[in-house]
Amino acid sequence: MLKDKKNKEEIIDIKHLRKTFGDNKVLDDLNLTIHKGENVAIIGQSGIGKSVLIKCLVRLLEPNTGEIKIFNQNITPIHHDELDTIRRRIGFLFQGGALYDSMTVRENLEFPLRRNSKGMTKEEIEELIIDSLENVGLKEAINHLPNELSGGMKKRVALARTLILKPDIILYDEPTTGLDPITSKEISELIVKIQNKYNTTSIIITHDVNCVKIAANTIHVLRDGYISDSGTYEELIKKDDPWIQQFFT
Amino acid sequence: MKKGIIILLEDLQELTRFTIDFFRQISKAPFEAKEFFKQSYFLGYNTLPLIAITAFILGLVITLQSRPVLVDFSAESLLPSMVSVSIVREIGPVVTALICAGKMGSGIGAELGSMKVTEQIDAMEVSGTNPMKYLVGSRVLATTFMLPILIFFADGIAFFGSFIAVNIHSSISPTLFLTDAFASLHFFDVIPATIKTFFFGFAIGIISCYKGYHSEAGTESVGKAANSAVVMSSVAIFIIDLIAVQLQQTFGFIKF
Numbered sequence: 001m002l003k004d005k006k007n008k009e010e011i012i013d014i015k016h017l018r019k020t021f022g023d024n025k026v027l028d029d030l031n032l033t034i035h036k037g038e039n040v041a042i043i044g045q046s047g048i049g050k051s052v053l054i055k056c057l058v059r060l061l062e063p064n065t066g067e068i069k070i071f072n073q074n075i076t077p078i079h080h081d082e083l084d085t086i087r088r089r090i091g092f093l094f095q096g097g098a099l100y101d102s103m104t105v106r107e108n109l110e111f112p113l114r115r116n117s118k119g120m121t122k123e124e125i126e127e128l129i130i131d132s133l134e135n136v137g138l139k140e141a142i143n144h145l146p147n148e149l150s151g152g153m154k155k156r157v158a159l160a161r162t163l164i165l166k167p168d169i170i171l172y173d174e175p176t177t178g179l180d181p182i183t184s185k186e187i188s189e190l191i192v193k194i195q196n197k198y199n200t201t202s203i204i205i206t207h208d209v210n211c212v213k214i215a216a217n218t219i220h221v222l223r224d225g226y227i228s229d230s231g232t233y234e235e236l237i238k239k240d241d242p243w244i245q246q247f248f249t
Numbered sequence: 250m251k252k253g254i255i256i257l258l259e260d261l262q263e264l265t266r267f268t269i270d271f272f273r274q275i276s277k278a279p280f281e282a283k284e285f286f287k288q289s290y291f292l293g294y295n296t297l298p299l300i301a302i303t304a305f306i307l308g309l310v311i312t313l314q315s316r317p318v319l320v321d322f323s324a325e326s327l328l329p330s331m332v333s334v335s336i337v338r339e340i341g342p343v344v345t346a347l348i349c350a351g352k353m354g355s356g357i358g359a360e361l362g363s364m365k366v367t368e369q370i371d372a373m374e375v376s377g378t379n380p381m382k383y384l385v386g387s388r389v390l391a392t393t394f395m396l397p398i399l400i401f402f403a404d405g406i407a408f409f410g411s412f413i414a415v416n417i418h419s420s421i422s423p424t425l426f427l428t429d430a431f432a433s434l435h436f437f438d439v440i441p442a443t444i445k446t447f448f449f450g451f452a453i454g455i456i457s458c459y460k461g462y463h464s465e466a467g468t469e470s471v472g473k474a475a476n477s478a479v480v481m482s483s484v485a486i487f488i489i490d491l492i493a494v495q496l497q498q499t500f501g502f503i504k505f
Binding site for chain 1: 367
């Protein structure tokens with residue numbers, strides 16, 4: 001596995017990342033490298049800082065210290081205009097979907113396109129919307145409002161909206177939380193399908209062992225503010241660590 | 250008490266930062282014209298019926314309440330002039346602004362608060378859209394420019410209410426009523442009153458957006474954001490009005 005990684009381009013490189021909220025140290029000297037095309041899962045206890053970590057990657061939260069290199073550019077000191085250019089290459093699937101509830105599914109998907117792809121014709125936009133919805137199997141929901149959709153459908157529409165700008169990296173914040181096991185499995189399989197189709201790099205924040213098993217090819221364990229263990233699913237389940245054992249059983 | 254003052258001062262400091270950021274964002278191209286017109290239509294059009302009803306009742310009540318006093322002094326003929334000056338100078342702008350603070354302020358506070366809680370604002374930000382410019386900029390500008398227009402309508406409707414009230418006890422033609430009403434109005438009454446309405450609108454917009462934008466996690470905070478947006482906007486309206494009256498009296502403005 002290590003040999004494989006060496007040949008691949010580093011797409012995210014985090015060094016000595018530190019994030020605190022008052023006296024509460026959430027991330028402390030966190031180091032992590034992610035290569036192009038990887039599906040990485042970050043697991044850890046609730047409130048340990050997993051979501052904080054991916055929010056730092058798009059600077060929704062500002063890290064205290066440390067360096068975050070994305071596409072070989074350190075994003076921590078750059079201005080917001082420059083940051084927006086990088087953000088456009090990163091998709092973020094929020095825990096609750098974060099669909100704009102005053103807009104229909106079509107408008108939700110149209111919004112990032114209209115904002116970021118100026119000069120596109122109406123037909124081109126429509127084609128991309130249909131294509132994205134077909135990817136998640138929800139073409140029929142195009143004119144629905146978010147409050148008319150189930151939790152799983154909302155997640156899939158949110159995923160379609162994330163995909164519409166063809167991001168190089170997708171960050172999934174608890175993609176299967178609150179969903180039944182069947183829908184969770186569908187979402188996990190969708191993550192793999194997307195990765196295979198678009199060769200995206202993914203970071204999945206999850207508690208769901210099945211999602212980790214299906215979607216991730218590398219797993220990192222976040223504990224006490226840093227990555228304590230890493231490996232594939234098969235490698236991690238063999239570890240003697242009681243917490244890891246408990247998580248996977 | 251001391252803690253309360255510190256919280257208030259911190260809130261004002263944050264609001265000042267938020268306002269500076271608002272000006273910084275709206276001064277940068279491109280201008281969110283489509284969203285601005287959408288919000289102007291939405292906020293203005295939706296508030297108009299409420300404004301119309303209250304302004305009509307306001308004109309009616311002021312006239313009915315003032316009439317007995319003027320009758321005692323045999324000055325009933327001054328009723329249109331007195332009502333027009335009080336409506337245009339003070340009551341029209343302040344009452345309309347307070348109604349708008351309730352209607353627009355709670356709407357904006359709750360909308361942005363709920364967007365914040367459900368991470369819609371974060372989703373907008375990570376997709377490369379500046380929410381400060383798109384959401385806050387358009388709404389603050391919409392309230393700033395719609396409020397003077399709404400107040401203009403409200404004043405007109407209040408005049409109509411007053412005309413009806415005058416005609417309950419006596420008979421006066423619309424032309425004579427309007428001639429009397431406008432005869433006592435000067436630019437000195439209209440211009441400062443109009444200028445302050447822009448500030449009223451701005452205060453409602455910026456405070457409501459600030460409260461919504463900074464609401465904390467949880468549905469309860471959405472209600473709190475809407476509530477404090479209305480309360481703080483209403484207080485700001487009175488403070489701005491007080492400052493405007495003081496400035497008007499200190500500098501006298503240019504008398505036309």
